[in-house]
Structures are given as C-alpha cells and as structure tokens.
Amino acid sequence: MTGIDSNTEQIIMKAARRVFTNKGFDGARMQEIADVAGINKALLHYYFRSKDKLFEAIFKEVLNTVFPKIIAVLMSPLTLFEKIEKVSFNYIEMLKQNPDLAIFVFHEISRNPERLVGNFKNVGADFKIIQTQITKEVEAGIIVPIKAEHLIANLISLCVFPFIARPVLMGMAGMDQAEYDRFLEERKQIIPHTLITAIKKQK
Amino acid sequence: MTGIDSNTEQIIMKAARRVFTNKGFDGARMQEIADVAGINKALLHYYFRSKDKLFEAIFKEVLNTVFPKIIAVLMSPLTLFEKIEKVSFNYIEMLKQNPDLAIFVFHEISRNPERLVGNFKNVGADFKIIQTQITKEVEAGIIVPIKAEHLIANLISLCVFPFIARPVLMGMAGMDQAEYDRFLEERKQIIPHTLITAIKKQK
DNA sequence: TCTACTTTTGACCACTTGGTTAAATCATAT
DNA sequence: ATATGATTTAACCAAGTGGTCAAAAGTAGA
Numbered sequence: 001m002t003g004i005d006s007n008t009e010q011i012i013m014k015a016a017r018r019v020f021t022n023k024g025f026d027g028a029r030m031q032e033i034a035d036v037a038g039i040n041k042a043l044l045h046y047y048f049r050s051k052d053k054l055f056e057a058i059f060k061e062v063l064n065t066v067f068p069k070i071i072a073v074l075m076s077p078l079t080l081f082e083k084i085e086k087v088s089f090n091y092i093e094m095l096k097q098n099p100d101l102a103i104f105v106f107h108e109i110s111r112n113p114e115r116l117v118g119n120f121k122n123v124g125a126d127f128k129i130i131q132t133q134i135t136k137e138v139e140a141g142i143i144v145p146i147k148a149e150h151l152i153a154n155l156i157s158l159c160v161f162p163f164i165a166r167p168v169l170m171g172m173a174g175m176d177q178a179e180y181d182r183f184l185e186e187r188k189q190i191i192p193h194t195l196i197t198a199i200k201k202q203k
Numbered sequence: 204m205t206g207i208d209s210n211t212e213q214i215i216m217k218a219a220r221r222v223f224t225n226k227g228f229d230g231a232r233m234q235e236i237a238d239v240a241g242i243n244k245a246l247l248h249y250y251f252r253s254k255d256k257l258f259e260a261i262f263k264e265v266l267n268t269v270f271p272k273i274i275a276v277l278m279s280p281l282t283l284f285e286k287i288e289k290v291s292f293n294y295i296e297m298l299k300q301n302p303d304l305a306i307f308v309f310h311e312i313s314r315n316p317e318r319l320v321g322n323f324k325n326v327g328a329d330f331k332i333i334q335t336q337i338t339k340e341v342e343a344g345i346i347v348p349i350k351a352e353h354l355i356a357n358l359i360s361l362c363v364f365p366f367i368a369r370p371v372l373m374g375m376a377g378m379d380q381a382e383y384d385r386f387l388e389e390r391k392q393i394i395p396h397t398l399i400t401a402i403k404k405q406k
Numbered sequence: 407t408c409t410a411c412t413t414t415t416g417a418c419c420a421c422t423t424g425g426t427t428a429a430a431t432c433a434t435a436t
Numbered sequence: 437a438t439a440t441g442a443t444t445t446a447a448c449c450a451a452g453t454g455g456t457c458a459a460a461a462g463t464a465g466a
C-alpha cells in the first residue's frame with residue numbers, strides 16, 4: 001500500500017457515492033463510476049469485487065455519516081424538548097452539507113429495507129428509551145400523552161422531507177437556491193416550535 | 204376493439220403500475236411487466252411503443268389519482284384549519300388504498316423533477332391562493348404568522364413520510380401490519396392537531 | 407539491473423436489456 | 437367459408453450490462 005488505505009480506493013469511493021446517490025443502485029453504471037473516478041472500469045472490480053460490494057461499502061459509509069449523531073442525541077439524557085431542538089438542528093445541518101444522502105437512504109428503503117433496519121439497530125438506536133422518556137414526561141405533567149412512534153415520525157419526516165422533495169418545493173413555491181437555503185435555515189426553528197407547542201402541556 | 208379501451212391495455216397498465224411502483228423506472232423490466240400481465244413481451248410494445256411511453260402512461264394515471272382531490276381541497280374556500288384536517292384525512296386515506304404511490308412519486312422526483320412540477324401546475328395547484336389565505340387569517344388574529352411554504356411542507360411531509368419509510372418505521376417500532384394500520388389511522392387526527400396547535404393564536 | 411510485487415489497462419465474454427419482425431391466431435363482416 | 441383487419445406470439449437483434457483476464461506499467465528491495 002502506498003498512502004493511507006490507498007488513494008485510488010478513496011477516489012473510487014467518492015465517485016461511486018456521487019453516482020449512486022444521484023442515480024440509485026439500478027440507475028448507476030459501473031462505467032460511469034469509472035469515468036467519474038477517471039480510471040478504468042476493471043480497476044473498480046480490482047478494488048471492490050462487484051457492483052453490490054461497492055454499493056455496500058458506500059452504503060455503510062453513508063450510514064455512519066448520517067445516523068450516529070442523531071441517534072446519540074435521541075439516546076442521550078437530555079430532556080425531550082432539548083432532543084427535539086438538537087435533532088432538528090443537527091439533522092438539517094448535516095443534510096445541508098450532504099444533500100443527496102436523504103435520497104440515497106430512501107432509495108435504499110425501497111430496495112432493501114431489512115438491511116437498513118438491521119444497520120439502524122447496530123448503531124445503537126433503541127426505541128424503548130424514547131418511549132420510557134415520554135411516559136415519564138407525561139407523568140410529570142410536562143407534555144400531553146403521545147405515542148413515541150408519532151413523535152419520532154413527525155420529527156424525522158419534517159427534517160428529511162424538504163431534501164427529498166426539494167425540486168418540487170422550489171418549483172411550486174418559486175424559490176431560487178438562496179431562498180431555499182433560507183427556508184431550510186428557518187426550519188431549524190420551525191420544526192421544534194411546531195412539535196413542542198403541539199405536545200407542551202398548558203398550565 | 205373488444206371492450207371499452209381494450210381489456211389487454213388495462214391489464215398491462217395494472218401490471219406496469221405494480222412493477223414500476225415497486226422497482227422504479229430503472230429497476231423495472233419489460234419482461235417482468237409482461238410476466239405479471241400474463242402476456243408476451245412484444246405485446247407491451249404493441250400497445251405502448253416503448254418503456255418510456257408505458258411509464259409515461261402510468262405516470263399520468265398516477266398523477267390523476269393522487270393529486271386532484273388534495274389540490275382541490277387546498278384551493279377550495281374552506282378555512283385553513285378545515286383544509287388541514289381534510290387534506291390529512293383524504294391524503295392518508297388515499298395512500299392507504301394505494302400504498303405504493305408515495306414511493307412512485309418520490310422515485311420520479313429524483314428521476315425527472317421538472318416534468319413533475321409541470322404536471323402539478325397543470326392540475327390547478329396555485330401556491331398564491333394559500334399564501335393570501337394565510338395572510339388574511341394572520342391579520343384576522345386567527346393564526347400566528349407562518350410562511351405558506353413551511354405549512355404546506357409540514358402538512359405534506361407528515362402525511363407522506365410514513366408511507367415512504369414504512370419498513371423502517373415498522374422495523375424500528377416493532378409494529379406488525381395491524382398496528383401500522385392503526386398508526387396511520389391515528390395520524391389522521393394527530394397531524395391536524397400538531398399543525399393547528401402550533402399556529403393557533405392563543406387568546 | 408534483476409526480481410518480485412502491486413496497480414492499471416485494453417480487449418474480451420456471457421448475459422440481459424429494450425425493441426423488432428414476420429408469421430400465426432382471432433374476430434367479424436360479407 | 438373466406439377475406440380483412442386487429443391481436444398475439446416465438447424467434448431474433450443490436451446495444452449495453454457487470455464482470456474477467458492476461459499482459460503492461462509502475463514500485464521497491466536486493
């Protein structure tokens with residue numbers, strides 16, 4: 001090996017990630033990945049034995065980019081309101097820096113959901129922790145009763161959706177890129193406000 | 204022609220819709236569509252000249268299934284709160300009956316967003332109507348100021364997300380199909396409650 | 407320089423893909 | 437029945453697909 005973990009390998013990963021996230025597994029072509037990487041197609045198979053293997057490598061890399069931080073927040077000892085605020089901020093910020101990841105993950109949901117769920121749990125996601133926290137905060141009179149499933153679904157969907165539906169949103173609302181960026185920035189506040197107001201117990 | 208618009212044509216449409224929604228355009232195979240329809244592959248090309256043409260036919264059919272009702276509600280003279288309630292109910296109900304449509308549309312967003320936006324506007328979607336309504340209800344002291352972009356994005360994402368992320372949701376929360384159905388049913392109430400509480404002006 | 411090795415390449419292969427075609431089948435009016 | 441037109445089929449094709457392989461080019465130690 002020349003450098004750390006071979007330069008070519010990283011170049012390939014970068015190219016593959018770009019092509020896979022844009023086109024999905026089925027739409028991606030090994031030739032295109034090779035072209036983007038500026039190498040021969042056979043070299044792809046030298047480093048990663050098959051298209052599936054290459055995809056899997058990218059997939060794991062993406063999972064490790066996207067989820068650990070968010071899950072860590074959800075599993076931490078913060079209050080529910082703090083978690084909602086932090087996840088909204090971190091998630092949107094991370095997706096702003098990797099706008100294709102949302103689409104990539106969703107492509108994978110419809111292609112191989114089992115593996116995705118498996119990897120999720122491996123990263124330390126445990127649904128019960130949130131469930132017990134909600135139960136406690138309900139009992140403490142802080143929030144109105146709500147199922148954890150709904151709260152988490154609400155939180156994730158509000159954060160992720162704008163990245164998946166970006167072209168439609170921009171097209172329908174007539175936003176340009178700058179306006180869209182501002183829109184995302186606003187959501188860091190609006191999402192927590194929406195969710196917290198809806199579950200906060202009135203005195 | 205035998206029946207109304209030929210029986211075979213409708214069989215093909217049904218098969219194609221199933222395959223396209225499950226696999227996406229790139230993942231779909233003309234042979235598989237033919238198999239599902241129980242006919243020869245060449246017959247596909249007899250009725251629809253190419254894969255693209257067939258897809259386009261399905262695409263238009265899907266658009267006409269999904270959006271007109273929801274858009275009609277949003278453009279109607281109902282109050283904002285009524286619209287939020289009706290859209291939540293209608294949208295979730297329609298997706299329950301056509302669970303693949305969300306994924307289908309989403310696939311298409313990443314494949315050909317321009318056409319999607321174009322068709323949207325053709326169905327009568329006009330963003331400004333909602334914008335002016337919000338302005339008026341803000342001035343009337345009914346709701347807190349909010350951008351129409353956020354409200355609509357919130358509404359749509361909360362309705363659609365569970366259908367796109369279904370396998371993950373079920374896997375993480377350990378829901379079976381019956382529990383998932385109940386979950387969807389609950390959302391018809393939870394979504395309006397969440398959105399309305401967040402924007403309703405306190406007296 | 408020679409040797410042993412890893413990395414990179416161009417040419418190639420088997421197989422799948424969407425799409426065509428000519429012939430067969432079916433329906434129907436005469 | 438039979439001629440005419442629409443419908444359906446099996447066999448086929450060219451272009452692409454992921455993947456292989458043997459040879460070339462680079463690298464580094466002796």
